[in-house]
Amino acid sequence: MLKLQEFYQEMGVSPAVYEYGEKVCEKLKKRFAEIDQIAEYNQAKVLNAMQKNRVSAACFAATTGYGYDDVGRDNLEKVYADVFHTEAALVRPQITCGTHALTVALSANLLPGDELLSPVGLPYDTLQEVIGIRESPCSLKEYGVSYRQVDLLADGKFDYEGIRKAINEKTRLVTIQRSKGYATRPTFSVTQIGELIAFIKDIKPDVVCMVDNCYGEFVETIEPSDVGADMVVGSLIKNPGGGLAPIGGYICGTAECVNRCAYRLSAPGLGQEVGANLGLMPALYQGFFLAPTVVASAEKGAIFAANLYQPLGFKCVPDAEESRHDIIQAIELKSEEGMIAFCGGIQAAAPVDSFATPLPWEMPGYSDKVIMAAGAFVQGSSIELSADGPIRPPYAVYFQGGLTWPHAKLGILMSLQKMIDANLITL
Numbered sequence: 001m002l003k004l005q006e007f008y009q010e011m012g013v014s015p016a017v018y019e020y021g022e023k024v025c026e027k028l029k030k031r032f033a034e035i036d037q038i039a040e041y042n043q044a045k046v047l048n049a050m051q052k053n054r055v056s057a058a059c060f061a062a063t064t065g066y067g068y069d070d071v072g073r074d075n076l077e078k079v080y081a082d083v084f085h086t087e088a089a090l091v092r093p094q095i096t097c098g099t100h101a102l103t104v105a106l107s108a109n110l111l112p113g114d115e116l117l118s119p120v121g122l123p124y125d126t127l128q129e130v131i132g133i134r135e136s137p138c139s140l141k142e143y144g145v146s147y148r149q150v151d152l153l154a155d156g157k158f159d160y161e162g163i164r165k166a167i168n169e170k171t172r173l174v175t176i177q178r179s180k181g182y183a184t185r186p187t188f189s190v191t192q193i194g195e196l197i198a199f200i201k202d203i204k205p206d207v208v209c210m211v212d213n214c215y216g217e218f219v220e221t222i223e224p225s226d227v228g229a230d231m232v233v234g235s236l237i238k239n240p241g242g243g244l245a246p247i248g249g250y251i252c253g254t255a256e257c258v259n260r261c262a263y264r265l266s267a268p269g270l271g272q273e274v275g276a277n278l279g280l281m282p283a284l285y286q287g288f289f290l291a292p293t294v295v296a297s298a299e300k301g302a303i304f305a306a307n308l309y310q311p312l313g314f315k316c317v318p319d320a321e322e323s324r325h326d327i328i329q330a331i332e333l334k335s336e337e338g339m340i341a342f343c344g345g346i347q348a349a350a351p352v353d354s355f356a357t358p359l360p361w362e363m364p365g366y367s368d369k370v371i372m373a374a375g376a377f378v379q380g381s382s383i384e385l386s387a388d389g390p391i392r393p394p395y396a397v398y399f400q401g402g403l404t405w406p407h408a409k410l411g412i413l414m415s416l417q418k419m420i421d422a423n424l425i426t427l
């Protein structure tokens with residue numbers, strides 16, 4: 001049997017890279033133990049919700065057609081609502097991705113003449129066409145919904161005075177993006193989001209506060225819905241799908257908001273009553289069950305990456321020491337070549353398509369070329385080990401996921417190896 005180090009060498013990780021990685025791991029034991037504690041808490045939270053709602057084999061049966069009386073689907077929504085502590089939940093394979101879930105939540109709860117406010121700067125790239133910041137047919141703007149934005153202050157804090165001035169009689173919905181997306185700004189903690197929501201509701205109590213929760217689920221023991229959000233929205237091929245959900249999105253929130261979302265997703269009058277589960281319930285339940293520990297693995301990978309790259313002179317957001325509120329690690333690689341080498345390493349460590357070479361390409365919904373490394377069981381799944389980023393200064397790669405910590409570790413070591421092979425780093 002090969003020793004681990006020899007095995008890694010056979011897979012392309014040199015002894016020098018392995019040794020450097022081991023030194024970094026040694027320092028991280030305490031932080032990893034803290035992450036395991038959060039996972040333990042969240043595991044109990046999910047289990048408790050599953051037991052309370054009497055999940056049974058009957059929930060796993062496939063339905064087709066209209067999907068009336070779909071026990072598995074309806075019960076899964078109760079489980080989600082209990083975990084997020086909300087009145088209602090919409091969890092559907094018919095929601096095709098995170099952008100779709102957010103689009104449903106926004107267009108269901110904004111009417112012509114209303115205004116949407118983002119108090120945390122520019123939203124995630126794909127939402128810019130949804131809102132109409134970049135012109136698009138069927139944007140909210142085309143339907144007469146106006147948009148206002150307040151940027152973060154230079155230090156990454158909320159511009160409370162600016163926000164106060166931006167709220168007006170038309171303001172109907174506030175969108176708060178928890179994770180940084182493709183920006184090098186900090187991710188907000190759930191507590192910070194709660195403070196922002198309290199501030200906004202103090203000025204205008206009937207405004208709907210929606211949180212784009214992508215990549216944030218289960219990183220902390222509380223969720224934005226625990227601190228006043230009327231809707232939390234995310235993708236099932238990120239954290240809450242636990243790597244097993246092959247498609248889907250969720251919206252958890254007040255009964256009123258979620259009802260409107262269901263009417264928007266299917267049709268007024270039909271709402272949550274229709275939407276067959278197509279046999280996906282085992283994956284959606286089991287994925288949600290695994291999600292807390294999968295998220296912990298991904299977070300360990302992110303922390304390992306920051307602690308590996310920062311001492312080598314690359315700016316990391318969050319930095320090596322900072323507390324974490326999502327699973328994303330941004331690393332500024334300083335050049336297009338750096339992004340290609342890094343992504344090449346992540347790809348080479350993948351269980352699927354490890355032989356492929358990621359290159360920059362024009363991707364729908366994004367204004368710059370994008371590079372993506374993803375050797376995933378589920379196409380584009382970013383709870384699986386993946387790295388991506390738009391080709392523009394500061395050439396930041398956004399690294400995320402890893403269904404298991406050992407896989408995340410190997411992928412990051414491979415990325416470092418490729419950077420060294422391309423003469424971009426010397427150890």
Ligand SMILES: *Cc1c(COP(=O)(O)O)cnc(C)c1O
Pocket residue numbers: 097098099100124126177178179180181212214215235
């Ligand atoms: C991924 C993501 C989205 C959109 O998700 P897709 O599933 O790719 O459509 C929206 N907001 C944030 C912050 C994200 O990270």
